[in-house]
Amino acid sequence: xxxxxxxxxxLPLVVxxxxxxxxxxWPSQWPDAVAALTAATVAIMAVFLAGAAAKxxxxxxxxxxxxxxxxxxxxxxxxxxxxxxxxxxFVAVIFCASFVFSWGYFDQVHARYxxxxxxxxxxxxxxxxxxxxxNFFVFFELMSTVAFALxxxxxxASALEGALNFTVTNAIGxxxxxxxxxxxxxxxxxxxxxxxxxxxxxxSADGLVILAFALLIGALFIKGAxxxxxxxxxxxxxxxxxxxxxxxxxxxxPIAIFGAARLYWSVFAGSGIAQxxxxxxxxxxxxxxxxxxxxxxxxxRDVKRLLAFSTVSHMGVLLVGVGLLSAGGxxxxxxxxxxxxxxxxxxxxxxxxxxxxxAGIDEIELRGAGxxxxxxxxxxxxxxxxxxxxxxxxxxxxxxxxxxxxxxHGYAFLAPILSATGGLTGAGILRGAGRIFLAxxxxxxxxxxxxxxxEREQQDRPVxxxxxxxxxxxxxxxxxxxxxxxxxxxxxxxxxxxxGSVVATVLDGATWSPPPAPPGVTETQMMGPIIGLSVAxxxxxxxxxxxxxxxxxxxxxxxxxGWLFSALDxxxxxxxxxxxxxxxLGLLVIGGVLAIG
Amino acid sequence: MGASGIRTLSRxxxxxxxxxxxSERHGTNxxxxxxxxYRGFDTLGEEYILFAAVIGAVLLMRTHRGEKTSARPxxxxxxxxxxxxxxxxxxxxxxxxxxxIFGMYVVLHAQLTPGGGFQxxxxxxxxxxxxxxxxGYRTWRQVMPTAVLDPVEAFxxxxxxxxxxxxxxxxxxxxxxxxxxxxxxxxISAGEIPLINIAVAIAVSTGFAVLFVEYLEETREPDAGxxx
Amino acid sequence: xxxxxxLLPAWLFVIGLxxxxxxxxxxxxxxxxxxxxxxxxxxxxxxxxxxxxGAPIFADHPVGSPAVDPVVQALVLTDIVVGATVTAxxxxxxLQVHKRKGTLDPQRLRPxxx
Numbered sequence: 056x057x058x059x060x061x062x063x064x065x066l067p068l069v070v071x072x073x074x075x076x077x078x079x080x081w082p083s084q085w086p087d088a089v090a091a092l093t094a095a096t097v098a099i100m101a102v103f104l105a106g107a108a109a110k111x112x113x114x115x116x117x118x119x120x121x122x123x124x125x126x127x128x129x130x131x132x133x134x135x136x137x138x139x140x141x142x143x144x145f146v147a148v149i150f151c152a153s154f155v156f157s158w159g160y161f162d163q164v165h166a167r168y169x170x171x172x173x174x175x176x177x178x179x180x181x182x183x184x185x186x187x188x189x190n191f192f193v194f195f196e197l198m199s200t201v202a203f204a205l206x207x208x209x210x211x212a213s214a215l216e217g218a219l220n221f222t223v224t225n226a227i228g229x230x231x232x233x234x235x236x237x238x239x240x241x242x243x244x245x246x247x248x249x250x251x252x253x254x255x256x257x258x259s260a261d262g263l264v265i266l267a268f269a270l271l272i273g274a275l276f277i278k279g280a281x282x283x284x285x286x287x288x289x290x291x292x293x294x295x296x297x298x299x300x301x302x303x304x305x306x307x308x309p310i311a312i313f314g315a316a317r318l319y320w321s322v323f324a325g326s327g328i329a330q331x332x333x334x335x336x337x338x339x340x341x342x343x344x345x346x347x348x349x350x351x352x353x354x355x356r357d358v359k360r361l362l363a364f365s366t367v368s369h370m371g372v373l374l375v376g377v378g379l380l381s382a383g384g385x386x387x388x389x390x391x392x393x394x395x396x397x398x399x400x401x402x403x404x405x406x407x408x409x410x411x412x413x414a415g416i417d418e419i420e421l422r423g424a425g426x427x428x429x430x431x432x433x434x435x436x437x438x439x440x441x442x443x444x445x446x447x448x449x450x451x452x453x454x455x456x457x458x459x460x461x462x463x464h465g466y467a468f469l470a471p472i473l474s475a476t477g478g479l480t481g482a483g484i485l486r487g488a489g490r491i492f493l494a495x496x497x498x499x500x501x502x503x504x505x506x507x508x509x510e511r512e513q514q515d516r517p518v519x520x521x522x523x524x525x526x527x528x529x530x531x532x533x534x535x536x537x538x539x540x541x542x543x544x545x546x547x548x549x550x551x552x553x554x555g556s557v558v559a560t561v562l563d564g565a566t567w568s569p570p571p572a573p574p575g576v577t578e579t580q581m582m583g584p585i586i587g588l589s590v591a592x593x594x595x596x597x598x599x600x601x602x603x604x605x606x607x608x609x610x611x612x613x614x615x616x617g618w619l620f621s622a623l624d625x626x627x628x629x630x631x632x633x634x635x636x637x638x639x640l641g642l643l644v645i646g647g648v649l650a651i652g
Numbered sequence: 653m654g655a656s657g658i659r660t661l662s663r664x665x666x667x668x669x670x671x672x673x674x675s676e677r678h679g680t681n682x683x684x685x686x687x688x689x690y691r692g693f694d695t696l697g698e699e700y701i702l703f704a705a706v707i708g709a710v711l712l713m714r715t716h717r718g719e720k721t722s723a724r725p726x727x728x729x730x731x732x733x734x735x736x737x738x739x740x741x742x743x744x745x746x747x748x749x750x751x752x753i754f755g756m757y758v759v760l761h762a763q764l765t766p767g768g769g770f771q772x773x774x775x776x777x778x779x780x781x782x783x784x785x786x787x788g789y790r791t792w793r794q795v796m797p798t799a800v801l802d803p804v805e806a807f808x809x810x811x812x813x814x815x816x817x818x819x820x821x822x823x824x825x826x827x828x829x830x831x832x833x834x835x836x837x838x839x840i841s842a843g844e845i846p847l848i849n850i851a852v853a854i855a856v857s858t859g860f861a862v863l864f865v866e867y868l869e870e871t872r873e874p875d876a877g878x879x880x
Numbered sequence: 881x882x883x884x885x886x887l888l889p890a891w892l893f894v895i896g897l898x899x900x901x902x903x904x905x906x907x908x909x910x911x912x913x914x915x916x917x918x919x920x921x922x923x924x925x926x927x928x929x930x931x932x933x934g935a936p937i938f939a940d941h942p943v944g945s946p947a948v949d950p951v952v953q954a955l956v957l958t959d960i961v962v963g964a965t966v967t968a969x970x971x972x973x974x975l976q977v978h979k980r981k982g983t984l985d986p987q988r989l990r991p992x993x994x
Contacts, residue, residue, distance in 0.1 A: 061816070072703075072810030073810065075703075119829070131694060189694055203708065203973075204704065210712065215973050216977060219974065234889070238927070240927060629989075630987055631909070632900060665951060669951065674943045683954050691951075705968055708969055765937065770961060837939070
């Protein structure tokens with residue numbers, strides 16, 4: 056079974072080269088089919104790997120046959136644990152859905168889009184499976200490079216400007232990560248995760264280790280859109296083609312948080328970085344991200360921009376799950392990652408249908424334009440309800456585990472806050488659903504002109520073919536609950552966090568003894584869903600019915616809240632220099648808090 | 653305390669590689685041995701970073717111009733094409749040959765002396781600009797048609813993966829060396845390393861050439877006009 | 881060599897960032913990004929440096945003679961490729977933006993803003 060590990064990366068890479076090599080020869084739609092099939096194959100291979108790793112413990116694959124000598128790693132290893140392989144499988148499934156969705160979209164570019172997307176897929180699979188710090192960086196950078204190119208694809212001024220901001224901020228992230236790697240290598244003389252962990256454990260964390268940790272985590276938080284590293288996200292996500300947005304929001308952003316978890320447990324868990332400082336830091340960063348993202352999402356009228364900010368908010372919740380630094384919280388985070396990816400992917404696909412069929416993405420201009428697409432509207436509203444906290448599906452199960460872990464660590468008061476932020480993002484989506492698909496809300500006036508330019512995505516594609524992956528993804532989110540997904544994820548989280556056993560398996564070839572899985576949640580708490588759904592439905596109704604309220608009441612409400620929203624709006628100003636200043640501030644905060652401890 | 657001022661816990665990896673690299677892999681440039689064998693998988697990713705960037709840049713520039721117009725020479729908008737002086741042409745032609753040979757030398761001696769596929773590929777790629785200076789735009793475009801450059805670049809990138817897959821077909825881990833190691837110090841030694849370097853050099857040099865063509869095309873108007 | 885070796889990368893990093901934050905032209909900004917990146921080259925190379933040691937290339941001196949760390953040098957090669965690709969892509973984007981907007985001032989280029 057081991058041999059599948061390199062193939063998950065090598066197969067899409069070699070197919071990408073073949074697609075480019077014969078770029079002018081392929082009949083149209085061939086690249087679509089080849090790419091979708093490749094993604095499906097990768098998904099199947101990764102599922103097999105996850106199954107094998109769940110049974111026998113992490114599979115260790117040494118590239119070039121360079122196995123460790125006297126416990127010292129020479130080459131690069133893939134350490135395939137159930138969580139990593141599961142993550143790779145999930146990535147490949149979303150890619151497959153995205154390829155089906157974009158069928159016929161990219162006919163004009165001679166398979167270049169498909170080749171880039173396959174390289175993207177390979178990079179993420181490698182990122183999820185690798186057990187080597189520098190290899191981790193290489194795949195991180197490969198992801199970024201492809202993402203930079205795909206963002207500017209539409210070649211309109213806004214897309215190019217968004218891509219510029221995205222590239223500059225994320226390139227700085229890469230350099231931060233590289234600096235962190237350099238410092239760690241200087242300290243330990245090692246790049247293998249297990250070797251690093253062994254070298255660092257038992258020593259107190261001095262300034263150098265803390266600096267390296269802050270640099271690495273900061274780099275991943277830039278990609279993971281954690282406040283205040285998140286400013287680039289809306290500029291990039293609202294302008295990239297929708298099938299690419301599905302990948303951006305559904306996978307690339309959450310997988311960066313997964314990467315942060317990987318780094319913490321694989322390398323730093325025994326390094327003497329005090330949990331007493333780290334846990335509150337991550338939990339509060341996560342909460343701040345969830346609140347900020349939710350509020351800013353509510354302000355948006357561009358559907359894709361709204362969805363991008365809702366991703367910020369949900370990444371905050373994910374970070375809370377990871378930041379509790381317990382197997383239970385991590386299991387919750389992983390389930391949340393799966394659920395969020397499926398729902399958010401489906402929602403961006405709805406945005407794609409609007410762009411293709413209604414030639415617009417601005418909620419107010421599109422008022423009533425979606426009446427001809429009832430199924431699309433239902434999918435959009437369902438996605439909004441799920442994000443708001445409908446008590447079904449993987450995302451809800453994840454939230455329950457996160458809430459339980461938060462309570463265990465004395466953060467019980469966070470649960471209602473996180474539910475309310477979910478409600479905020481749901482409110483924005485439901486408001487849009489009401490306005491676009493039911494023509495609710497006031498008629499747009501002259502002054503309501505959209506600030507964005509005219510845009511339209513490739514039309515003449517059958518709507519049913521675009522609805523198919525949306526339906527499949529929402530069905531997965533709801534139906535996977537019936538399978539023992541939740542239990543499997545808890546087992547995966549347990550072996551993910553069993554740092555000592557993994558180190559012994561990788562370096563000494565010790566036999567694997569499965570660690571006990573964290574307990575599941577037995578009784579369902581209805582408080583969260585009630586808060587989330589009432590916030591979502593309440594705000595959506597208030598905004599859509601705004602013109603029915605007495606004028607003075609509306610004016611008072613604007614006065615009371617206007618300053619907050621205009622301040623938030625002014626922060627997201629699109630100037631890349633300011634974004635960079637913010638991310639340096641964030642880095643100082645992380646480093647400062649950890650250094651004081 | 654290490655020489656660099658960091659309190660070093662271990663230098664074992666570096667010491668092992670410096671001590672056994674040459675006898676184990678029959679190459680004298682340990683950096684190349686690390687890049688193309690011990691940590692060859694990183695380099696595969698690195699090559700694809702370059703590959704993806706070139707595809708991306710082409711996507712951003714050529715798609716906008718239109719695939720067809722890229723094949724024709726054009727004129728610079730609002731300014732005349734600067735005339736080459738004879739001195740430039742005369743200087744560039746011999747320099748072209750010398751640069752190409754130097755590039756190939758750097759590629760082929762990857763496992764022996766400083767250099768390798770990336771460095772040599774960059775030199776060879778830059779030499780194509782001397783072609784432009786020495787023989788003019790039209791010749792330059794005729795010698796390097798984009799319809800040929802793209803597949804050749806893809807071949808160079810794909811060949812590295814295929815080398816990895818070949819090892820798996822033979823029952824060894826991905827990217828294991830299959831060829832005899834040869835005599836240390838000779839150009840044909842260190843197993844697959846020279847072959848992989850040549851593949852990388854092909855990908856890098858054509859990648860650079862594609863980028864040069866695309867950037868120069870960006871400054872030109874699409875309609876065919878007088879040239880030099 | 882001592883801690884002073886780390887002042888240079890720190891300086892390059894900070895001065896490059898200062899340039900990015902205050903830049904009024906994207907081509908200048910891309911140049912500053914390259915300065916930030918060169919700080920990682922210097923950092924990696926100084927991490928692998930050993931006093932009195934030669935290059936890890938045993939073509940003209942015997943195996944066993946002191947040599948600096950070959951691993952960081954291999955990492956720097958990847959770093960250089962990353963820098964080149966990011967610069968190439970950024971310049972391609974900047975070219976296209978300039979064609980459409982006629983300016984490359986980050987203060988005047990604000991995505992999705994009137």
